[in-house]
Amino acid sequence: MKVNVWFCQCGDNIAAKVNREIVEQELTRIPQVACRSVDFLCSEEGKQALALDLAESRPDRVVIAACSPREYEATFRKVLGEAGLNPYYLQMVNIREHVSWVTPEPAAATAKALRLIHAGIARVRHHEPLMVREVDANTDAVVIGAGPAGLKCARTLAEAGRHVVVVEKTPVLGGLPVRYEELFPNMECGACLLEPLLSEVMHGRYAENIELLTISEVVEVTGYQGNFIVKVRRRPRFVDAHACIGCGECIPPCPVSIPNEFDCGLGQRRAISFPFAGALPNAPFIDEGACLRAQGENCSRCVQACPVPSAILLDDHEELLERKAGAIIVATGAALYNTAKLPEFRDARRPGVYTNLEFERILAANGPTNGEFRIPEDGRIPRTVAIIHCVGSLDPEHVPYCSGVCCGAAFKLSHLAATRSPDTRFHHLYKELVLPGKEEFLVYAKVRQNPQITMERYTRIAELVPDAALGSQRIRYFKPDGSAEWLAADMVVLCPAIVPASGLANLAGTLELAMDRFGFLEEYHGRTDSSRSKLQGVYLAGGCQAPADIQRASNQGMAAAGYVLSGLVPGRRLEVDPVRARVDKTRCSGCRICPPVCPYRAITMPADDAGAEVNELLCQGCGTCVAACPAGAIRAAHFTGAQILAEMEALLQ
Amino acid sequence: MTLEQADPAIAARPRFEPRIIGFLCNWCSYAGADKAGSAQLFYPPNVSVIRVMCSGRVEPQFVLGAFRRGADGVLILACHPGDCHYKEGTYRATQRHRMMLRLLRQFGIEEARCRFDYVSAAEGEKFARVLTEMVETVRELGPLGL
Numbered sequence: 192m193k194v195n196v197w198f199c200q201c202g203d204n205i206a207a208k209v210n211r212e213i214v215e216q217e218l219t220r221i222p223q224v225a226c227r228s229v230d231f232l233c234s235e236e237g238k239q240a241l242a243l244d245l246a247e248s249r250p251d252r253v254v255i256a257a258c259s260p261r262e263y264e265a266t267f268r269k270v271l272g273e274a275g276l277n278p279y280y281l282q283m284v285n286i287r288e289h290v291s292w293v294t295p296e297p298a299a300a301t302a303k304a305l306r307l308i309h310a311g312i313a314r315v316r317h318h319e320p321l322m323v324r325e326v327d328a329n330t331d332a333v334v335i336g337a338g339p340a341g342l343k344c345a346r347t348l349a350e351a352g353r354h355v356v357v358v359e360k361t362p363v364l365g366g367l368p369v370r371y372e373e374l375f376p377n378m379e380c381g382a383c384l385l386e387p388l389l390s391e392v393m394h395g396r397y398a399e400n401i402e403l404l405t406i407s408e409v410v411e412v413t414g415y416q417g418n419f420i421v422k423v424r425r426r427p428r429f430v431d432a433h434a435c436i437g438c439g440e441c442i443p444p445c446p447v448s449i450p451n452e453f454d455c456g457l458g459q460r461r462a463i464s465f466p467f468a469g470a471l472p473n474a475p476f477i478d479e480g481a482c483l484r485a486q487g488e489n490c491s492r493c494v495q496a497c498p499v500p501s502a503i504l505l506d507d508h509e510e511l512l513e514r515k516a517g518a519i520i521v522a523t524g525a526a527l528y529n530t531a532k533l534p535e536f537r538d539a540r541r542p543g544v545y546t547n548l549e550f551e552r553i554l555a556a557n558g559p560t561n562g563e564f565r566i567p568e569d570g571r572i573p574r575t576v577a578i579i580h581c582v583g584s585l586d587p588e589h590v591p592y593c594s595g596v597c598c599g600a601a602f603k604l605s606h607l608a609a610t611r612s613p614d615t616r617f618h619h620l621y622k623e624l625v626l627p628g629k630e631e632f633l634v635y636a637k638v639r640q641n642p643q644i645t646m647e648r649y650t651r652i653a654e655l656v657p658d659a660a661l662g663s664q665r666i667r668y669f670k671p672d673g674s675a676e677w678l679a680a681d682m683v684v685l686c687p688a689i690v691p692a693s694g695l696a697n698l699a700g701t702l703e704l705a706m707d708r709f710g711f712l713e714e715y716h717g718r719t720d721s722s723r724s725k726l727q728g729v730y731l732a733g734g735c736q737a738p739a740d741i742q743r744a745s746n747q748g749m750a751a752a753g754y755v756l757s758g759l760v761p762g763r764r765l766e767v768d769p770v771r772a773r774v775d776k777t778r779c780s781g782c783r784i785c786p787p788v789c790p791y792r793a794i795t796m797p798a799d800d801a802g803a804e805v806n807e808l809l810c811q812g813c814g815t816c817v818a819a820c821p822a823g824a825i826r827a828a829h830f831t832g833a834q835i836l837a838e839m840e841a842l843l844q
Numbered sequence: 845m846t847l848e849q850a851d852p853a854i855a856a857r858p859r860f861e862p863r864i865i866g867f868l869c870n871w872c873s874y875a876g877a878d879k880a881g882s883a884q885l886f887y888p889p890n891v892s893v894i895r896v897m898c899s900g901r902v903e904p905q906f907v908l909g910a911f912r913r914g915a916d917g918v919l920i921l922a923c924h925p926g927d928c929h930y931k932e933g934t935y936r937a938t939q940r941h942r943m944m945l946r947l948l949r950q951f952g953i954e955e956a957r958c959r960f961d962y963v964s965a966a967e968g969e970k971f972a973r974v975l976t977e978m979v980e981t982v983r984e985l986g987p988l989g990l
Binding site: 290705 | 863865870874875877878880881882884885886887889892893894895896897898900902903904905906909910913914915926929930931932933936940972
């Protein structure tokens, strides 16, 4: 077997420490080994010389002693391939990063380089021809979550001709912002801002490319980039959203009244209802648990009131749907930190104490007070309102980070409420004020000039006690100078830290995605690749990755769409790296040790007990199963036991 | 006063140069070694690196095989827990290393001859330090001489 060794001097980088003549002398003593030296093998001239030599001398294997394989292995493999040699007949020996740059003594460096080259020659003799396989890729996508991030992504992909399945847990599209009356910093109406996007997704020119699944959840995902199979549990809506004309005739006859979770439980709704007025899709849903039929009663008052035949489907039932997709975008959004975890807010409860999300609903025209600024439970107009920022935030015991968007939202709330109730005074308490951005500061400027609104810094809230006699709340807090102060308010609004929406850990488990230390999904790179997950073909947008405002969520949704459009191109196939594990079924005893060891669930045991099988598309080539197999039945292509032992033997000679 | 200073005969004796095999995972530790190279951090040449895709690929037979073939020490370097490119390979490698130590004890091989550590792609300095420490430790233990 003829082995050609190329010794790259890398200018002086290698040649200054590793003696070329000694290396050549030593290597040419080995039968069937030829040694060539070059100044810069990675240069165009270097690669041409290599290609020419491969064509002329037709070696069986090639060793390149140069820099790190992490740098140029792919380049030189390509040269081998173009010269008609199998690209995997190459072994790179790292005599720059691992030898010349780290060894002060030239004699020692030369000896070490020779040792490594000998090992490279011994290893490469065992190299096997491997082929990069290509597989077809599905270019469609599944988007999980129908907030601004998910919908921007879905619309963009649909516009490019991709089929998109949007899986939304609730019966309503638009995420959190459609529940807000106005948005900071420009006081736009939340529903109006998203209306064009929602309308495009539902009825626009490319809407036929989008399948909307509401009251649905992703329950199982198998496969890999280009070939995911996503199982979705669609719970019954009992209303055909396409047939329904949205008249709402069905709602008043319904005899059931329950707290409306879409108003944070502040108002009531019927078992058949819209989540809130104007919610899209413009079709009510029946709450499966609340409907009298669930208790065995034979009620059909809603059906009788409905003017459209078969718009209400009382026999609608849960379905397990299967969708194929090349990419998955997670856009499940955010939630508020649970204030029950904070002892100082132990006694904080309604009426009187609300989260900013609840306060948004109190101000919303389609909310529990029809947009009137009142305490929903007793109808009083509060004279004093305390708005507490940084609840649970900037606290190493709870949420160490700053969510970055609550200050702007909090000032928006006092600005809006102050306009509606000129006699009410608002007092903001904050740990830190954060309002970056070219427009965001305007809200703060407005609030600063408003005589109804004051603000003050605090370091810690000691307690919040309801004063039943006065029907108000008393807050004891510490100021930066260490002194304690009491504040009384008719209404308290808490702005808790922003955390991932509930259920994200389950979804992360289903998708096998890593979570960061705060419980968000871990991004590929926090600065430059925050919309990519660490799993190929799975992308992140909005509150599942970090606290996000609408701008950030929309941008990330668009970024995720960009990754899908460039990563999955119709007509282009995906390459499968041949560095994979494979089971020799004649040696497999069927012991079942390997399947749970695989981090990618790539190994299955077929029912016929004919031995383990590795799915080469799911396998990532780590070789953990190979090391675990007690029978030595699994081979790691390009990292076989024979190759590694040959390398080791030569290193120790 | 060291032994070498006390006895000129010992000082004149050639210093024992241990032979050590280092298994490095491709994504973190090998990249960390490259980083030490780029930073031109000097360390002793006694460790010969074998690159594997993941520390989880390192079979116990590789470690035993290295000692049998004359290695005085074996070093396994992996990604930090949670940073593993293959998610769990690091855990498998730590588990196997713990098991290896028990086995080596039974063979009368000192535990210090088989070291496991974490080196990230950014930790060029740690790589150079771990290698230097390992060479010094094994040098003090002397040749394995199975």
